[in-house]
Amino acid sequence: MLTRVHRIPAVAPDDVAGIQALVTSGQLNVKGIVAILGKTEGNGCVNDFTRGFASATLTRMISDHTGEPLDAVEQRVALVMSGGTEGGLSPHWLVFEIVNSDGGPSDGSKSLAVGAAITRPFLPHEIGRAAQIDATADAVREAMERAKISSPDDVHYVQVKCPLLTKARVAEALAAGHTVATDDTLKSMAYSRGASALGVALALGEHQAMSEDAVCRDFSLFSRRASTSAGVELLENQILVIGNSAAWGGDLMIAHDVMADAIDTSALARVLGQLGIAATLPLGPDAQACVIAALAKAEPSRSGVIRGARHTMLDDSDISGTRHARAFVGGVLAGVLGTTTLFVSGGAEHQGPDGGGPLAIIARKAAVGAEKKLD
Amino acid sequence: MLTRVHRIPAVAPDDVAGIQALVTSGQLNVKGIVAILGKTEGNGCVNDFTRGFASATLTRMISDHTGEPLDAVEQRVALVMSGGTEGGLSPHWLVFEIVNSDGGPSDGSKSLAVGAAITRPFLPHEIGRAAQIDATADAVREAMERAKISSPDDVHYVQVKCPLLTKARVAEALAAGHTVATDDTLKSMAYSRGASALGVALALGEHQAMSEDAVCRDFSLFSRRASTSAGVELLENQILVIGNSAAWGGDLMIAHDVMADAIDTSALARVLGQLGIAATLPLGPDAQACVIAALAKAEPSRSGVIRGARHTMLDDSDISGTRHARAFVGGVLAGVLGTTTLFVSGGAEHQGPDGGGPLAIIARKAAVGAEKKLD
């Protein structure tokens, strides 16, 4: 098996023409699609309907091609829509396709591997709490198994799509005699993202047993590889594990590191280094062409400062802080990588340290000796 | 004479405590202040009153110290407030102080030189038109003379603060039987910035005679060194020329180049190179410490794309494109320079090519041989 990653521009949240063109030309087999990550041009916050519009359109398109019922598509394919293309970020789809081949390369080197899993649906009172942490950890382990990744060290990115609390769900929990983690719907997105990220940390051994009290409180606990995103359209956690495995073939691989703050390009340089790409300013054309996808989390630091200098992202009542952060971190990465087609998503609770976040890059094994660095 | 540049954080548009502390401690002589550039935390658009608030507070503070009447301060000191600290940008003041000394260094090397001038007040119908272009060019020449800079090649940055049209000013022009360049108040900022930039280009010989028809129409005409900013609080153009001159002493110098697009870090690398600073990713601590101020313009490309990838800045009806652009370009520069205290201002009409903009850096002459590069 090998994984292909298609990076396709979108001119609107329902623009799947680029995907369909690849299908028509035979470059993409719809049945092989295991995940689509999308950057859509909404505000990325509560009333961002571009995510739902994109998901509905993609689900319909896949169903039309494969004949699967809509709900079967939703179960089989991880659709992770991240709203917000602030600054110069460019709306696009990242389509992950598994292709059957004759197994991994004979030289034993590792290649890009993906695996998906899904938790049971959560009850409203479980969101942001231990039940979500533990079920997420189990699902991450299951997805690793499917990806034939045995060591957590070979996992470089775990995308989680998780539910949130609506007014109705809060009422349902209260009616059943439960409390909820928060009755603020916007905050529930943070709790769900946070618990999901801690579940990833647990599965990957980044932290050992942890209490649900830590969620959105003890930010010293975090995963270096989780990217979690909350959406109103689901009740379970959908997990996509991306790593490297000797059981897979292909010419792609992934590496990651953690940005310590919003402007930490040293982390970017380290990730590039792992991939055998020289971190020059900016990257040369060949190096740029090797980078297939960059996935990062962005958030305003709760400290209110970046390297001691005050930022105004959290005091701006006109623009949400997450929108500021995506625009800014998008610039940080684009300036080096030479492209604006970057998957920068917001809301990084327990995903990297305060104000920073995980950064993963998928690249072609172009550079001599790059495979060795991953062993 | 020598120029000192003080970079001072501000916690609010009227926070001049940091400046006053330097005065109290004797590190800054208020009478020597020739210009203050401020990044304030408004929206940088029509209804940004943080600029006026800052200007009023600074004017009052200087007057209180020197005993000058308020209008004398306004005439003597160029106060250029640029609203908008989107993304991680940090509100701050850049105070330019001239210190009398024994003249330039004996070795004939050039040092940072500044000069200011001011045009007559414009009538509403002149804004964005030939009258503004020509008067700006004259004032740039006058400011160069005051800065003892004879060659346009030694000018690296020209800051212009210019007026805009309000509903009332449009009505005044129409009542007097004139037409206006535009009756859209937001657009009038663009026209005023554009005409001012073309005035700079004219003075520096970047272009020869030009028609007012080019303003906001023929964007192939632009200055590589102008940075213009419109504000409701003035009717004239205030000009600040910054360059290098052998007539000045001190350990600072300035260099510039033009970013071809919003993510053009190769331009940044070239500017650093001119200053003798190695453009590593990110800069090392010593190099970071050498950079005293970075001044850049940001704008969404009218083409709608950055290196072929669509951006959504001009289609976003919730956030002004200039706000997106400042956040994004702020990230591009901060990721390399290692600081968010950057003077990134928006609205780059005729200041660099579409979607790009001038970039100037003031640095200490720390690197061996840096002076030679400027000859």
Next chain:
Amino acid sequence: MLTRVHRIPAVAPDDVAGIQALVTSGQLNVKGIVAILGKTEGNGCVNDFTRGFASATLTRMISDHTGEPLDAVEQRVALVMSGGTEGGLSPHWLVFEIVNSDGGPSDGSKSLAVGAAITRPFLPHEIGRAAQIDATADAVREAMERAKISSPDDVHYVQVKCPLLTKARVAEALAAGHTVATDDTLKSMAYSRGASALGVALALGEHQAMSEDAVCRDFSLFSRRASTSAGVELLENQILVIGNSAAWGGDLMIAHDVMADAIDTSALARVLGQLGIAATLPLGPDAQACVIAALAKAEPSRSGVIRGARHTMLDDSDISGTRHARAFVGGVLAGVLGTTTLFVSGGAEHQGPDGGGPLAIIARKAAVGAEKKLD
């Protein structure tokens, strides 16, 4: 024939559950639907994808029920989505259903009548110009005929959904050697709405022949009955004519007047009076129950004032003026009518005088003698 109007709340742009419930219970025949007007909760400006999401969902729902192909549904049913439920406005659908009955009432009184028509798709360079004006006028006449309304005096509301220019459409026009009415995408919505409204005025004899130069320039020309709305998801104009006709039965009727400014409740009182409803403050419960739908246009006055007092809607660079206006006029009407489920749409170029706009109310013929007033 008679017209039923169903006012149905929506909890999201793709929430058609309320419509489906009526279908299931037999209260609504999908095949009889001729138009759905929707207030969706986007920003109502360029990047409002809630309109497209709603339209796609409604089209699919109707197709699923009737077996018609998607494009047949689009041609048969006028779907007019108006984005923006600012202030307390409530997202909802207004479903217009035609029911076959034994013709109009024997007493010769007039009842609510509707008719739809659609223009050909416009080329980008035609938008905002004579081609759009003329084609709209033709389509209004065609829709009147279908509604069996012979006199323009019996037309009380003409809803037009019209296209806008995107960056891509502007480029297409320029590439074909054409100029465009404006290359500003937000402004193109105004031009398209304006030309469409003038087309309505032409068809209804409110004005005679007019030049395209008047569009968005000569605001003394306007329709008192047009409500036009621009959206990215179509290229043609969709027209819905609503009036009263003796050829129709049922217990509904419509009346209209023009608000002279944003706070003109005297116009509201006059419309209520035409419908036999006493304009008390607020309406009594019975009167409130008679009002089935209220349709109004809102816009910031270009004069910058309302009855001499300055407003800030056009100087606010954080919130679009159309969003301000919808919230405000929504309050004006809701305070009297006692409900927030109002179809207030923005962008009233050439629809009523500057800062005002058409207002139409559909009500039950509850009041004695109401029919006479309409003769």
Next chain:
Amino acid sequence: MLTRVHRIPAVAPDDVAGIQALVTSGQLNVKGIVAILGKTEGNGCVNDFTRGFASATLTRMISDHTGEPLDAVEQRVALVMSGGTEGGLSPHWLVFEIVNSDGGPSDGSKSLAVGAAITRPFLPHEIGRAAQIDATADAVREAMERAKISSPDDVHYVQVKCPLLTKARVAEALAAGHTVATDDTLKSMAYSRGASALGVALALGEHQAMSEDAVCRDFSLFSRRASTSAGVELLENQILVIGNSAAWGGDLMIAHDVMADAIDTSALARVLGQLGIAATLPLGPDAQACVIAALAKAEPSRSGVIRGARHTMLDDSDISGTRHARAFVGGVLAGVLGTTTLFVSGGAEHQGPDGGGPLAIIARKAAVGAEKKLD
């Protein structure tokens, strides 16, 4: 003594020209100014610097006229700036001036009376808590005494300007070993407004002893006469009590009631009735001329509905709910009163019921028998 109320338009937050013109013409004695309420055109949220700009400008203007030091002016004159003129609301000043005269009218009728007081500065950890409630109640009683109002029934409006928490103030509290009511700066405005309103309720006997746990939790507790507004520019609570008193003369009086929800024009009708003004739709010209000032609070209902219909104000991540609410309630009132120069302020925690708020009107005693109704 008698109170004059001057309603003066402002073209910018620092536009005091209209006030100065009255001073110059002898219609206003600066030394008699006890309070200025201002509607300024900021966002009314955390980063609204128009309030501070206005306050600084007004303080300076008064000082320039009277020779008082700036801090003496700040202590003597209550400056209550409320940011946000959304919808069609018009920026303006309401200047309250006390004029010495020969005491109240001989007929024993009551006239408009005002009194101001100020609390001590609060420490960050006291904001939103019992300390703020109790100190506010004490200051209200003190202000009543100064206004010569002995019965709480004669108090119709209590304006409170209160502080908020910034990131720095939160850090200060934490560093001192305290907890804070909330570390969310936007939410801190709600806590401060809520505790202040409960302090008013306590002083006026609307509620008896209450716990600080009720703040922003138990919304069944509220004042019917408090209007509280948070701003970054102060640390103490400034109180202005407005009522009617037989000890005062003049031709003005005030009345109030509570809007049960955002569209409750029956409350408006009742207030007008108390003032002897017939509540027609809209008011006739004479009635309009009698209304000198209208003061109201606006907020999105936490229930998410208005009379059963969903609103989207709390789910909109682009525009703050308080901005929506001001625009909307502004429309509700303006449609009846026939003017947009209304003091509608946002953030009505514990000020009236959920989604509603206090409404007070100051009017001339024009109507026959109006005085009697107030006895």
